[in-house]
Amino acid sequence: MSTSSRTIDVRLTLKITSKQGNMKFSYPEIAVSKPLPTLADNEFESVAWGIENYGEDFKKLVVNKPAVGDQDVKIEMKFCGICHSDVHFALNELAAGSGSGSMYPIVPGHELVGTVVEVGRAVSRVAVGDDVAVGCIRDSCMDCKSCDSGDENYCAKGFTHTYNSPKSPAYSHIGGNQEVQNFGGYTQFDVVHERFVCKIPDGMELSKAGPIVCAGVTMWDPLKHWGATQPGKKMDIGIVGIGGLGTMGIKLASALGHRVVAISRSARKEELARSKGAHGFVVSTDPKSVEKEAGKLDLILDTIPAHHSIMPYLTMLSSSGTVVQLGCVGPLMEYSQLVLMFRRLSIASSVIGGVPSTQEVLDFCNKHNIYSDVKIVTADRLNEVYDELQDNNSDATRYVLDIKESLKL
Amino acid sequence: MSTSSRTIDVRLTLKITSKQGNMKFSYPEIAVSKPLPTLADNEFESVAWGIENYGEDFKKLVVNKPAVGDQDVKIEMKFCGICHSDVHFALNELAAGSGSGSMYPIVPGHELVGTVVEVGRAVSRVAVGDDVAVGCIRDSCMDCKSCDSGDENYCAKGFTHTYNSPKSPAYSHIGGNQEVQNFGGYTQFDVVHERFVCKIPDGMELSKAGPIVCAGVTMWDPLKHWGATQPGKKMDIGIVGIGGLGTMGIKLASALGHRVVAISRSARKEELARSKGAHGFVVSTDPKSVEKEAGKLDLILDTIPAHHSIMPYLTMLSSSGTVVQLGCVGPLMEYSQLVLMFRRLSIASSVIGGVPSTQEVLDFCNKHNIYSDVKIVTADRLNEVYDELQDNNSDATRYVLDIKESLKL
Numbered sequence: 001m002s003t004s005s006r007t008i009d010v011r012l013t014l015k016i017t018s019k020q021g022n023m024k025f026s027y028p029e030i031a032v033s034k035p036l037p038t039l040a041d042n043e044f045e046s047v048a049w050g051i052e053n054y055g056e057d058f059k060k061l062v063v064n065k066p067a068v069g070d071q072d073v074k075i076e077m078k079f080c081g082i083c084h085s086d087v088h089f090a091l092n093e094l095a096a097g098s099g100s101g102s103m104y105p106i107v108p109g110h111e112l113v114g115t116v117v118e119v120g121r122a123v124s125r126v127a128v129g130d131d132v133a134v135g136c137i138r139d140s141c142m143d144c145k146s147c148d149s150g151d152e153n154y155c156a157k158g159f160t161h162t163y164n165s166p167k168s169p170a171y172s173h174i175g176g177n178q179e180v181q182n183f184g185g186y187t188q189f190d191v192v193h194e195r196f197v198c199k200i201p202d203g204m205e206l207s208k209a210g211p212i213v214c215a216g217v218t219m220w221d222p223l224k225h226w227g228a229t230q231p232g233k234k235m236d237i238g239i240v241g242i243g244g245l246g247t248m249g250i251k252l253a254s255a256l257g258h259r260v261v262a263i264s265r266s267a268r269k270e271e272l273a274r275s276k277g278a279h280g281f282v283v284s285t286d287p288k289s290v291e292k293e294a295g296k297l298d299l300i301l302d303t304i305p306a307h308h309s310i311m312p313y314l315t316m317l318s319s320s321g322t323v324v325q326l327g328c329v330g331p332l333m334e335y336s337q338l339v340l341m342f343r344r345l346s347i348a349s350s351v352i353g354g355v356p357s358t359q360e361v362l363d364f365c366n367k368h369n370i371y372s373d374v375k376i377v378t379a380d381r382l383n384e385v386y387d388e389l390q391d392n393n394s395d396a397t398r399y400v401l402d403i404k405e406s407l408k409l
Numbered sequence: 410m411s412t413s414s415r416t417i418d419v420r421l422t423l424k425i426t427s428k429q430g431n432m433k434f435s436y437p438e439i440a441v442s443k444p445l446p447t448l449a450d451n452e453f454e455s456v457a458w459g460i461e462n463y464g465e466d467f468k469k470l471v472v473n474k475p476a477v478g479d480q481d482v483k484i485e486m487k488f489c490g491i492c493h494s495d496v497h498f499a500l501n502e503l504a505a506g507s508g509s510g511s512m513y514p515i516v517p518g519h520e521l522v523g524t525v526v527e528v529g530r531a532v533s534r535v536a537v538g539d540d541v542a543v544g545c546i547r548d549s550c551m552d553c554k555s556c557d558s559g560d561e562n563y564c565a566k567g568f569t570h571t572y573n574s575p576k577s578p579a580y581s582h583i584g585g586n587q588e589v590q591n592f593g594g595y596t597q598f599d600v601v602h603e604r605f606v607c608k609i610p611d612g613m614e615l616s617k618a619g620p621i622v623c624a625g626v627t628m629w630d631p632l633k634h635w636g637a638t639q640p641g642k643k644m645d646i647g648i649v650g651i652g653g654l655g656t657m658g659i660k661l662a663s664a665l666g667h668r669v670v671a672i673s674r675s676a677r678k679e680e681l682a683r684s685k686g687a688h689g690f691v692v693s694t695d696p697k698s699v700e701k702e703a704g705k706l707d708l709i710l711d712t713i714p715a716h717h718s719i720m721p722y723l724t725m726l727s728s729s730g731t732v733v734q735l736g737c738v739g740p741l742m743e744y745s746q747l748v749l750m751f752r753r754l755s756i757a758s759s760v761i762g763g764v765p766s767t768q769e770v771l772d773f774c775n776k777h778n779i780y781s782d783v784k785i786v787t788a789d790r791l792n793e794v795y796d797e798l799q800d801n802n803s804d805a806t807r808y809v810l811d812i813k814e815s816l817k818l
Contacts, residue, residue: 340756
């Protein structure tokens with residue numbers, strides 16, 4: 001894997017600095033990189049797989065994790081999903097979530113699945129022996145309107161991402177050396193505040209649980225926010241982009257009882273979309289195909305993570321409908337205000353979901369037997385998996401790292 | 410008034426033809442103009458004030474109105490508000506609402522206020538002697554999901570504007586010669602289907618009622634749709650643009666019990682905004698002023714009818730907040746998806762409101778003594794009023810045509 005030249009190409013593509021009104025966005029050009037300090041008294045060591053310095057390959061590392069505090073849960077990891085955004089973070093392509101460049105050494109992973117092996121004395125939500133999952137959120141202020149309503153992902157002071165984030169001493173929920181960044185789920189053990197730990201429901205396949213706390217909740221939370229999880233409600237829902245997020249969206253919306261229309265630039269995706277539960281299919285580049293659903297969809301979840309026109313989706317919305325963008329798009333997007341106006345349409349965007357939503361989608365997926373298609377890999381294959389994800393993000397299959405097997409290597 | 414040269418200048422400014430995804434917008438360059446046919450058997454004559462041919466001045470006309478059908482209400486007009494959009498239609502600047510260019514002769518007016526002088530035999534909502542108002546909607550299909558829910562303004566087949574619109578023979582709700590366009594409220598008598606007639610509440614000042622069924626409902630309906638009319642609910646609401654719409658929005662939101670922040674490009678508007686009930690004031694071009702309200706507003710109603718940046722407003726929205734654009738903007742608008750994403754923000758737009766909302770806002774304004782500042786004029790001053798409105802649309806004062814006095818001229 002020729003990491004350096006590859007990452008530089010991608011960074012040039014993604015780099016933007018645009019002044020938008022009073023706000024300025026800038027993706028970082030230089031990553032933060034500093035050697036790990038020695039183990040502190042309030043820490044322990046955990047084997048992990050990460051990238052030590054910017055541009056290098058993945059390798060086995062030993063990182064320091066905080067000792068178990070009163071409200072902490074120590075998890076022995078069994079699996080960790082490999083999300084496409086792990087690629088962005090590991091290769092310093094995006095600053096999203098951290099506010100700064102990637103922090104090396106970096107241990108990715110925000111689809112943690114494991115078993116509780118120790119709990120702090122004040123922990124009440126889980127017990128030793130429970131199978132649990134942790135998603136993208138490791139910390140939040142726990143004291144704002146968003147946190148109070150279970151939307152920790154919109155914490156007014158900013159949530160702390162599971163990895164590639166500085167600790168938040170102001171929140172004082174994460175122990176250990178406060179100068180050292182957080183490391184993610186490609187690791188043997190992790191310690192997480194119980195608030196951000198979800199219970200894996202009885203019967204769920206652990207190897208397939210990881211993507212649910214990332215892709216699953218990313219689709220579930222907007223379905224919930226825009227009314228699609230209300231009991232008995234029947235909606236017409238469009239899902240744009242038939243990759244990992246899109247196929248999860250099709251499965252969830254379909255299991256909720258809605259009519260689901262898959263929308264793709266490519267007619268090749270129809271069979272896949274229908275096999276996941278889509279009732280209709282639209283080729284968004286074909287005006288005749290778009291016209292068939294014109295004015296019919298109440299909600300469209302758009303998973304495209306690149307600049308694109310949303311006008312075909314607006315055409316398909318019914319009066320008072322909403323298109324929600326779930327993929328990160330750096331460049332400015334365009335819309336016609338007049339098109340919104342004459343049917344009271346909305347353009348929105350959301351990112352993952354809070355802890356209550358994460359627990360809900362775990363329970364719902366378990367009940368309805370909804371899983372992503374996964375490929376289980378060991379840590380020695382991380383470099384090639386990252387190469388493949390960079391080349392092709394449109395596949396519906398999610399890779400999952402088998403921690404137990406990786407430790408045997 | 411040099412109508413011809415003035416209107417041509419404005420038309421060149423507003424004319425756009427932009428391909429947006431699969432949709433194409435085009436403002437018309439050529440107005441429809443044809444002489445009025447002779448009176449049909451199912452019509453009667455009404456004095457009106459309008460523009461007979463494109464480019465001409467206002468003058469007194471006699472137009473044909475449909476005879477009173479079973480569900481029709483005949484109104485003897487007392488006042489009609491002069492909306493800024495009347496200027497656009499009368500001068501063929503916009504196609505909005507009609508789908509084609511302005512239709513000459515044109516009689517503007519969609520803020521009708523008068524007294525019922527005759528009703529069809531099936532009419533049950535109003536009776537002879539009632540004071541009534543009619544807003545922007547003269548007809549709709551009455552048979553779609555939007556009409557069923559009282560959102561006739563979002564009728565799936567398109568609502569029929571009170572003037573500058575062809576009749577809709579398919580709906581078969583408007584009598585008279587089906588080949589002749591509808592004429593608006595600058596007239597002695599009008600005949601309207603009872604569905605689109607609102608009752609003026611007891612005690613309301615008739616001369617001030619007109620703007621409520623246009624500017625009033627334009628602000629009320631989005632307040633209602635986005636939750637601000639729910640009893641007991643307290644929100645932080647921004648109002649952008651301190652003109653006719655904006656001041657009405659400030660008064661309504663304030664009377665509903667919300668904290669209202671007026672937002673303007675100009676610090677000069679602060680005194681006016683506060684005098685109408687605003688609790689706070691932001692100069693949108695001053696980052697420090699914007700910063701004071703950063704993340705605080707649940708809903709922003711943006712009345713700017715020209716291309717502008719919405720980024721300062723997004724900055725001021727709280728998590729899950731919405732900015733609603735209420736002014737027509739022809740050119741494409743821009744937004745940052747990332748800014749929407751990390752606080753689940755929405756950009757929306759709405760246009761006027763349905764009949765139930767119109768009745769609600771009339772009743773609410775009467776109860777809370779909310780009126781636009783109005784200047785009463787007679788028809789001989791229409792040309793100069795139009796000149797003034799073209800020169801300055803930022804004034805909060807609304808002109809109202811006194812029909813009774815105009816008839817004496």
